[in-house]
Amino acid sequence: MIQEIKNRRSIRQFKNEPVPDETIKEIIKAAHFAPSGRGIRAWEFFVIKDNLTKKKIAEIGQQEFLARAPVLILPVVDKTKTNLAVQDLALASGYLFLAAQEQGLGTVWKNLNSEQAKMIKKLLEIPENFLAINIIPVGRPAKKIPPHQDKDFDEKIIHFR
Numbered sequence: 001m002i003q004e005i006k007n008r009r010s011i012r013q014f015k016n017e018p019v020p021d022e023t024i025k026e027i028i029k030a031a032h033f034a035p036s037g038r039g040i041r042a043w044e045f046f047v048i049k050d051n052l053t054k055k056k057i058a059e060i061g062q063q064e065f066l067a068r069a070p071v072l073i074l075p076v077v078d079k080t081k082t083n084l085a086v087q088d089l090a091l092a093s094g095y096l097f098l099a100a101q102e103q104g105l106g107t108v109w110k111n112l113n114s115e116q117a118k119m120i121k122k123l124l125e126i127p128e129n130f131l132a133i134n135i136i137p138v139g140r141p142a143k144k145i146p147p148h149q150d151k152d153f154d155e156k157i158i159h160f161r
């Protein structure tokens with residue numbers, strides 16, 4: 001697990017290969033089993049494969065790689081069910097990243113500001129009460145990025161008391 005954490009890097013270039021729906025479901029299942037505030041798990045996941053929709057999202061997000069990824073996953077949390085939506089989204093995303101890594105898939109956190117999130121929700125017909133803070137491209141990495149290395153970790157950030 002720790003080695004997979006080190007191996008995970010943000011991937012912004014993908015092979016032009018489809019990702020099977022079953023694999024997408026597996027990595028979303030892993031996200032669903034992330035801890036959530038009070039165990040509410042008020043999250044839902046939108047899987048975008050349509051090329052035109054991806055292109056529109058790339059325009060809204062102002063990052064072209066969004067159009068070129070085989071799949072985009074938009075995690076959302078129902079704000080009416082929890083006041084910890086941001087925390088839940090971040091943790092679910094982290095679990096999704098690691099599950100994807102295990103499947104040989106690359107991901108990256110593409111941040112969305114509130115205006116971009118609003119526009120994407122409108123495009124996908126997602127009700128206002130759902131919060132989105134990021135969108136996650138998923139696909140086979142086009143090139144290998146070197147893993148994180150122990151030399152980049154400084155024990156000075158740890159404070160025993």
Ligand SMILES: Cc1cc2nc3c(=O)[nH]c(=O)nc-3n(C[C@H](O)[C@H](O)[C@H](O)COP(=O)(O)O)c2cc1C
Binds near residue numbers: 011012111112
């Ligand atoms: C909160 C957050 C926001 C990020 N926003 C973006 C983004 O909008 N676009 C992007 O290309 N990468 C984004 N990233 C990815 C970071 O640039 C990346 O995680 C960081 O450079 C470390 O590299 P690594 O993921 O390969 O370890 C974001 C990451 C986080 C955690």
